[in-house]
Amino acid sequence: MTLIRSARPHELPALVEYPDDPERNAATRGYLDGLLETKCTRPEWCLVAEDGEGRLVGSVVLWTLPGHEVPYAFVLFEAPAGETGVGPALLDAAARTARELGAQELEHVLDSPAQAPQFQREPERRGELLRGSGFRVLRDGRRFGLRVPAELPADDPRLTFRSLTDLGPAPFVDLLEALLAKTSDARLAAEVRTRGARRAAEQLFEQTAELEHEPGWWEIGHDADGTPAVISLPARNPSVHVIGFVGVAPAHRGKGYATSAVIRGTRVLAAHGATEIRGDCDAANTAMAKAFTRAGYENFADRLEFGMAL
Known part of the structure; x- marks a missing residue:
């Protein structure tokens, strides 16, 4: 019989160990x-x-961002292949x-x-366990990484960047609303269908703001005609610096500005001590994938994002 329980103090932080996998x-x-x-x-x-x-013989660890009291994801999910009931349990x-802690949904990411x-x-097998327990795929993503080189590409001379410090949040939310109305990202498109473009933009801004960042890092790049063309929201999560979000206004797509935005965010993070930077995009967003590659990033993994309402 299998017992599911909280780990005891002496079992942390090892949990399940594999003798042949140091x-x-x-x-x-x-x-x-x-x-x-x-x-x-x-x-x-x-x-x-x-x-x-x-x-x-198995483990699962609930996770949240620093400073939060309610989990919204889990990590370190381990279930033995030969014991069919352990994973679902x-x-x-x-x-x-x-749910008892107040969560309304639960997420998990599966990297390959x-x-x-x-x-x-x-x-x-992990994906089958998740689907069998009621989780659904929210996004088929691609992960990118960069070890910051000594020299980085120059900023795009066609763009003039102004920061959140100068502009305040309103222009950022306005630009997010415009670009989310025509997004290739499955999760963001679902949010737009559910909440509308404005509320989805506000939520994206609020959620990204929970990552560690300085107001001066976040910028809007304006085209030569003065209109907002790109948004760059670099940040740091609990373990690594990230290109938190970049996007190009619909009117300015097709100009190579996605690459410009990734380069700008990279330069900002590098100037503040980043030695490694991560980013991701939806598999369907081929323009964004090309932007990461052209900015020097490597596609090091695929990532399925799962979620379930509680």
Whole structure:
């Protein structure tokens, strides 16, 4: 019989360990230790599956951004391939616990190929477990990364950038509303259908603002005719600097400005000490994928984003 329970103090931050996989064990221990330190999770949010002999055979850890008290995602989901009931039981316990803590939805990202710190091996099986427990794919994404070189491309001379410090938030939300009305991003398009372009823009701005950033980092690039052409919202999440969001106004698409916006965000982050930067986009957004590549980024993984209403 399998028991799902909170991890005990002596089981943190190791949780499930694999004797033949020291790289994975070290990476995930370090990852969970960091999550506990930054309060992206709490000990009572770390759930484990214990078999009839007292061994830990699975785990799932609820996650949130620093400063938040309600989880909205989970990480470090581990379920043995040979025990068909363990995975669904862990997912059910995670959803139930998140709901009791006030969450209205729960998300999880599945990266392929497997890599540090979560090493999500057997992505097909993991996806089947998620779908079988009621999760649906919100976005088929592509992940990009850059180790910041000594020299970066120059800013696009066609654009004049002004920051959030100078402009205030209103022009940023206005530009987001305009570009979200014609977006290739599945998640954002779904938000527009549900909430309307204005509320979706406000929500995107608010959610991105929860990431660590300085007002001076966030900018709108204006075309030579004075109209707003691109938006750049670089930031830092709990583990790495990110191109939080970039977008091009519909009237200015087809000019190569997406690449210009990625380069601008990269330069801003590099000027503030970033040595590695990550970014992502929807698989259907081929223009954005090309922009990352042209700005020097490498597509190092694919990412399925799953979600379920609680």
